[in-house]
Amino acid sequence: MDYPSKVLAKAVDEISGLPGIGRKTALRLALHLLKQPPSRATSLGNSLINLVNEIKYCKDCHNFSDFEICEICSNDKRNDETICIVEDVRDVIAIENTGKYTGKYLILGGKISPMEGVGPHQLNIPSIERKLNEGTVKELIFALSATMEGDTTAYYIYKKFKSFKVNFSSIARGISVGDELEYADEISLGRSIMNRLPYNDGNV
């Protein structure tokens, strides 16, 4: 495709390098920015540059942060005894949005996936060992994808650290709130029967 201007062509090239954005969408976005006041694109451009140059990784849990230690790890009110192991920062945001978890996190940075060439050595597994060696942790919660890769990762970590005196748990899998049984897949339904809970006021 031939663009009438080199700066436009360059912007379309750069935008269409983002995942899920093709050249037509990239052109639409570039033309949208050209219709806005120039401060809009300048502000977007600078925010992207600042993002990669100013962001830090929490030394404790590997979450993104503006400081050396993130706000969750440095919060005294949060429970040091449970560590929730997640794949990436989106999972932390999702769990924080539930408001149901008051412990800390550890972000693996992915999951073991031979298909994508990700082995245990690329993940932040040594940080789990460091935390366990500190001696305050009593429970490790696996909050990983319900996929083969997620299960493999949990099993690898469990095997590696089962000699430590901590409890291992995994987030419950079952029927989502609002699901109709007839449309649930059989594996989820099977697990939710096996992992049935005593029925009382607290569980409803």
Next chain:
Amino acid sequence: MDYPSKVLAKAVDEISGLPGIGRKTALRLALHLLKQPPSRATSLGNSLINLVNEIKYCKDCHNFSDFEICEICSNDKRNDETICIVEDVRDVIAIENTGKYTGKYLILGGKISPMEGVGPHQLNIPSIERKLNEGTVKELIFALSATMEGDTTAYYIYKKFKSFKVNFSSIARGISVGDELEYADEISLGRSIMNRLPYNDGNV
């Protein structure tokens, strides 16, 4: 939604201000940039800033350009006698990609649309008058959307300039190449019957 870092939150805010991009997609794009080398985001950010600061509008046809006069208008090999009137730069790119048009363009910058509050005074209609006054133009081709707004815009321009001794034409509307008749809408099919062409080797 609570983000672990202010620079991340700012980037997500900015990205999700683009049309068709929600906060979840914006977060996914920001995390993608954080996984790439920092030069990737810097280059994207700078290309957006350069886009709005360096782009020029061709004084002749209102196309985007790197110069005062765009490459199409300044190209001596292109025919000065036909002017193709289009809504925006995407239409120029689409027509240029066909390789079938060797004349020049005039970009209106939109179409008359009372619903969106766009009247003739917001469009580059005075530039058509300027071009017609120069006296070289022999044909004005309307290449506007096949919608009520597109038709209204063409009719407005036709009425305004019909006293000039030029031919007015409109791009053909009919059945697209590859269309099956039974699925074509009746207005397109009706027009394609009314505007039928003599059948010979040249037209197939």
